[in-house]
Amino acid sequence: MSVPEKIRYDRDHAASYDASRDLLPETRNVWVDAVRKYLPAGGPPRIIDIGSGTGRFTEVFASHLDAEVLGVEPAVEMRRIAEIKRPSVRIRYLAGSAEHLPVTDERFDLAWLSMVIHHVEDRKACAAEAARVLSPNGVAIVRNSFRGRLAGFEFYDFFTGSRELDEARLPSIEQVREDFASAGFSFVTVDSVRQVFAADFRSFAEKMRSRGCSSLRLLSDEEFRKGLARIDEIVKSGARSGPMTESIDMLVFRKN
Numbered sequence: 591m592s593v594p595e596k597i598r599y600d601r602d603h604a605a606s607y608d609a610s611r612d613l614l615p616e617t618r619n620v621w622v623d624a625v626r627k628y629l630p631a632g633g634p635p636r637i638i639d640i641g642s643g644t645g646r647f648t649e650v651f652a653s654h655l656d657a658e659v660l661g662v663e664p665a666v667e668m669r670r671i672a673e674i675k676r677p678s679v680r681i682r683y684l685a686g687s688a689e690h691l692p693v694t695d696e697r698f699d700l701a702w703l704s705m706v707i708h709h710v711e712d713r714k715a716c717a718a719e720a721a722r723v724l725s726p727n728g729v730a731i732v733r734n735s736f737r738g739r740l741a742g743f744e745f746y747d748f749f750t751g752s753r754e755l756d757e758a759r760l761p762s763i764e765q766v767r768e769d770f771a772s773a774g775f776s777f778v779t780v781d782s783v784r785q786v787f788a789a790d791f792r793s794f795a796e797k798m799r800s801r802g803c804s805s806l807r808l809l810s811d812e813e814f815r816k817g818l819a820r821i822d823e824i825v826k827s828g829a830r831s832g833p834m835t836e837s838i839d840m841l842v843f844r845k846n
Contacts, residue, residue, distance in 0.1 A: 605668035612800025627707040641706030645672030652680035662686040688716040701730040717773035732841040749817035752805040775843035791830035
């Protein structure tokens, strides 16, 4: 299968993305705990959120870690939503891309890239920019889904074509490791972090209906409708209850 066209977040679905990716309180805590151990002791940490979207992690790090956070996002509409919904004296949002960060050298303790690496056109340039803006011994964390590691994402069971699309467009862990090694990073670890995606199946259905996930945007309208019909059957039957969870990989790199 050929690699599908990239999603244009200004043109397509900034608002639906925000609705479908909202973080539950327990999910926020899971990611705060996962990140905290890589931050330096003493003083407020300085974090750059690369591809910050609508600011969901930008705000979490500012509020839960007392961090000074810069969100860098190329899409105007994504930044607009972030500035309206998630303002803070600890946060700035700037226009920029992963390959061209609008900041000076060695300013940050942590570079955070959440569900963005598969949208980056030049991953080696992205890694080089992360290295440039990180302080010595700074850490880059890539939170993403990766080719060959897509088991456990239940939406694939309903939208059957989306897994094939994602296997074609997502990078592998090995590819991302090579890209960051080329920029002078040492690989630290890969953690598989279990998070609650939706509080219950009905909430899961609403998130899917918003079609905010790029995996669903790339499906044909007919494939998307068929997937929703499968989900609606389960909602009506009441066959599923309890929270919907998934595991997301977190690659950790340290600047040499």
